Amino acid sequence: MKTYSSRVRYKHKRRNFEVGTRPGTISIPDDALEPKIEVYSFNEKDLQVSTGKNMETITKQIAKCTDHTHWIKINGLGDATLIEDIGKFLGINQLVLEDVVNTHQRPKFDEYEGYVFGTSRILYINKENELVNCQFSGIVKDNIVISFEESYNDYFKPVKQRLEAGKGLIRLAGPGYILYTLIDTILDNYFVLLAQLGDSIDETEDRLYQSPNKAIMFDAQHLKRTLIVVRRACWPERDKINDMIRSENPLITKDTKIYLRDAYDHCIQAMDMIESYKEVTSSIIDLYLSMVSNRMNEIMKVLTIISVIFIPLTFIAGIYGMNFSREDTHGHVIPDNMPELYAHHGYVYALVGMFVIGAIQLFIFWKKGWFNKL
Incomplete structure (x- = not known):
């Protein structure tokens, strides 16, 4: 045309x-x-x-x-x-x-x-x-x-x-x-x-x-x-x-x-x-x-939701990514250092915890109706 x-x-x-x-x-x-x-x-x-x-x-x-x-x-x-x-x-x-x-x-x-x-x-x-x-x-x-x-x-x-x-x-x-x-x-x-x-x-x-x-x-x-x-x-x-x-x-x-x-x-x-x-x-x-402004707002809203979901997950990953040893060089347990460092299946528990946190956030956003307005 x-x-x-x-x-x-x-x-x-x-x-x-x-x-x-x-x-x-x-x-x-x-x-x-x-x-x-x-x-x-x-x-x-x-x-x-x-x-x-x-x-x-x-x-x-x-x-x-x-x-x-x-x-x-x-x-x-x-x-x-x-x-x-x-x-x-x-x-x-x-x-x-x-x-x-x-x-x-x-x-x-x-x-x-x-x-x-x-x-x-x-x-x-x-x-x-x-x-x-x-x-x-x-x-x-x-x-x-x-x-x-x-x-x-x-x-x-x-x-x-x-x-x-x-x-x-x-x-x-x-x-x-x-x-x-x-x-x-x-x-x-x-x-x-x-x-x-x-x-x-x-x-x-x-x-x-x-x-x-x-x-x-x-x-x-x-x-x-x-x-x-x-x-x-x-x-x-x-x-x-x-x-x-x-x-x-x-x-x-x-x-x-x-x-x-x-x-x-x-x-x-x-x-x-x-x-x-x-x-x-x-x-x-x-x-x-x-319309352009509204479309930009919708895009920013999607990116904000994604960011909000990943912020706590990144926070958890950041904590357990810190290189603090559980024991010193003589095998003694260092107080106030990561107790979960040697936990059995800790990696799986961390992933499950992240997934649960993300799911809870998605449920809250859904209840507020945010996804219906995208």
Whole structure:
């Protein structure tokens, strides 16, 4: 049976920044992917989709669909020129663009004049069995929603399918509602990840009861560390959603806030699950250590019983092993020296006496119930 720790690894990302650079500097990581752009322009009756890799894809689509809401989906942050052009086109502050490419932001919601900006953490296990923790950034302005993702993973496929189906509010409720659907999708995937972690915790706990070994402790610690990563993403996400609910910005409409309250409840539920799972993993570690300690106590108890039995026997053997002569060199009996030294069958009597003493001790230990607890 493979353990959890042998299946899942952490995909570490190094921070990309230089000390002393001016605020608003766009510094692209060396391993950043080339952008892939998808533009979804929609209204109640129509959906237009275009794809490309440069700014022209965005400007043409927006110019063509003047009475539509636009979702600009960008996967990959490897083009600083594109990021800057988008900032100029939408009038986005350089500090916001810096936060987009600096992909170690905690979830947050910021309001600016004419637009809002938010970030979230996307967590999933990729095909290489690595726990990926990447950033989602979203900007809402007028009738435009622009989202930035680090990878090519199609994380928001359900949102695309809802746009194509054209049912519900997704084409009618405005760009703020699109941002909500993206955030809600991220939260839903937290539950998928937590379900996987919950199964791994149950498996680890079953192994603890069946055949405890030190690998279980390592797996439980690995699970606990993973839960801490999820907690670091989910905790500020709750604060971000709460900020969106309290916002007076017209881009976050009253109807959208109703759905955001539901997302807030989901976030609280995910946090409760995380805390519960953390307690279980801590309990697994504590229980394993207790089992090891109890097992050590049982071993020490057995060794103590053996030692207690042999102490009087060793004492008797030690006494009769002393080299005191019964007679002196002239054949005279030396007073107060071992009278049993020349006793007939003394060796047999000594062995029988030792056996009787040992049997009496074993009987006493048995009556006390010591052997039943081994």
